Amino acid sequence: MKLPSGLHRDHNFGAMTSMIDVVLFLLMFFVVTSGSGQLALLLPAPLSRAGGIESPNAAVPEASSKIDIWLKMSFDPAVQKTHVDMNGTTYNSIPELKQQLRLLAELDPDNPIVFETAPDVPLGDLVTLYDTCQAAGFQTISFAATPPTP
Amino acid sequence: MRLPRTTRLPTTQVNLTPLIDVVFNLVIFFMVASHFSQGQPIEGVELPTASRGQPEDSPHRLTVTVHQDGTYFVGGRAVTSTEIQEMIQLSSAANRDQFWVRVQGDRQAPFRLIEPIMLACARQGIVNFGFDVLPDPEARR
Numbered sequence: 001m002k003l004p005s006g007l008h009r010d011h012n013f014g015a016m017t018s019m020i021d022v023v024l025f026l027l028m029f030f031v032v033t034s035g036s037g038q039l040a041l042l043l044p045a046p047l048s049r050a051g052g053i054e055s056p057n058a059a060v061p062e063a064s065s066k067i068d069i070w071l072k073m074s075f076d077p078a079v080q081k082t083h084v085d086m087n088g089t090t091y092n093s094i095p096e097l098k099q100q101l102r103l104l105a106e107l108d109p110d111n112p113i114v115f116e117t118a119p120d121v122p123l124g125d126l127v128t129l130y131d132t133c134q135a136a137g138f139q140t141i142s143f144a145a146t147p148p149t150p
Numbered sequence: 151m152r153l154p155r156t157t158r159l160p161t162t163q164v165n166l167t168p169l170i171d172v173v174f175n176l177v178i179f180f181m182v183a184s185h186f187s188q189g190q191p192i193e194g195v196e197l198p199t200a201s202r203g204q205p206e207d208s209p210h211r212l213t214v215t216v217h218q219d220g221t222y223f224v225g226g227r228a229v230t231s232t233e234i235q236e237m238i239q240l241s242s243a244a245n246r247d248q249f250w251v252r253v254q255g256d257r258q259a260p261f262r263l264i265e266p267i268m269l270a271c272a273r274q275g276i277v278n279f280g281f282d283v284l285p286d287p288e289a290r291r
Contacts, residue, residue, distance in 0.1 A: 021171055022170055025178070029181075039205070040197055040283065040284060041284070042204055042205070042280040043280055044278070045281060046277050046278065047277050048272070117261045118261065119260060121261045122257060123198060123216070124198040124199075126261060127257070127283060131200035131202050135202055145265070
């Protein structure tokens, strides 16, 4: 006669449903942590400090061979395009201007760049040109501002 | 004949699966919550691209989201241009040299929406200014 075993062990380690749950949660976890988008970076555009140092003696202007490079950006709503005037020469193509800026930077990267941006110019175009100037190696890049009305 | 009494030992088995479920739920909740608690409603804003972008995580910063339609957001809250200028004035009073102002602007947003922020920074003597950008895919090639 076979006697029943005195000890009942439960070897049920869990149902399949729960395991599938865990696998799905793991999947979701890795999908979320892998990041759905690109990390935004910062393009520094340092501003010049306002104000100045007052002195009874007028400062003697230094003789400089630097040429200000003015980038006057305007936007044509008819063709939805940004035009850039660089010291009198108008560029209708941003890639062409980028090439020209790279050449100028190779000649003298100490020439200051001044952006004069029209109100309608898209931020994307401004950032593209600003980025090009930085990448080309220009040391001084600034923005012209409209003087406040009295 | 006396049969031996069946002795059922009390089983103290703990099913770990629901516990793991709950833990993963919590982890996912906190990760998603922390992602959104960074506070910048980036939805609807297509950032410009640039090759010179760099990671910056200064604790003293003000990030202004500028939508194409002219709405400003700071910390997930819609604000006006005047409020932003006040925020810049108040926030920069303590530590001006370490304070950053970041513009998270749509690439189609006109410059007229950005200029007041830049002017407010210049008036307060804030030098640390920048644009949020995405890495330029052409620059990687």
